[in-house]
Amino acid sequence: MMRTLIVDDEPLARARLRRLLQAADDIQVIGEAGDAAEARQMMEREPDLVFLDIGMPGEDGITLAHQLRAASLPPAIVFTTAHADRALAASETAPAGYLLKPVESEALLAAIRRAVQPNRCQHAPRQGLTVRLGREEVLLTADHLVAALAEDKSTHLYFLDPADGTRRREAWLDSSLNELESTFDGHLLRIHRNSLVNPSHVHSLTHDGGQHHCHLRHLEMPLAISRRAWREVRQRIGRDALH
Known part of the structure; x- marks a missing residue:
């Protein structure tokens, strides 16, 4: 049962x-909160899944989501909102999904299905990747990763320095993109056969000359999105990111 x-x-x-969730299998609603302060108090109940309104008075849902992700066992988050244009800002917290109000049953069940897989990863806080930079070894979690590109027979990894979270660093790995997808199952998005990105670092998608591109924070060059991957990318990132 997913404690919700x-x-x-x-x-x-x-x-x-709550009424719609009664029709969902393996969902147990363990409480309701009317604002961020009340929600934080309820986190001691250790929910697996949080349906979180973005536009609340005072502290909004995006601010609260950042705090929830910092927990040792963060829950999966599905945002609910009446404003589709908030999706891009909310994507920085790497949510499991979005629901537009009024929430419909079919969309709700689809969001729950998407939330199940990332939730298993979020409940494995030690999951990560160790990379060597000279004499230094750095442990990276999914939040640190920006993008991974297959180049020749190696993988070029772009990531944020865990020490400060803002400085971009790079490393070359023997691991393949498939192996990275397996290690960080549910957190990385395949946009091309030669590239993976972290959806939480995407700031826009563009279309130019018949080709879609993905633009990321901390990475100057745009990355091509294949036709095969475009549909999933658009669903995962959100239509409002397209320019």
Whole structure:
């Protein structure tokens, strides 16, 4: 059973979501919260999944999501919002999905299915990758990764320095892209047969001359998106990121 928390300042929205969740298998609603402060108090109940409203008075859902992801056992997060244009800002917290209000049953069940796989990764805080930089060994988690590119017979990895979280660094790995996908299952997005990206670092998608490109924070060059991958990329990143 996925222990589930509903966070929304609107009582009617919470009631609708709770009613829809009753039809979902393996979901146990363990509580409701009307604001971020109340939600933080309920985190001691250790939810596996949080349905989180973005636009709440005071502290909004995006701010709260950043705090929840810093926990040792972070829950999967599905944002609920009446404003589709908030999706790109919310993507920085790498949520499991988004639901537009009023929430519909089919979309809700699809979001739950998407949340299951990332949730297993989030509950494995030691999962990561050790890279060697000269004499230094650095342990990277999924949050540190920006992109991985297959070049010749190696993988060129771009990541943020775990010490400060802002300085970009690079390393060459013997691991293949498939192996990285397996290690960080659910956290990396394949945009091309030669490239993986971390969705939380994507700031926009563009279309130019028949080719789609992905633009990431901390990486100057745009990365090509294949036709085969485009549909999943658009679903995962959100339509509002397309320029």
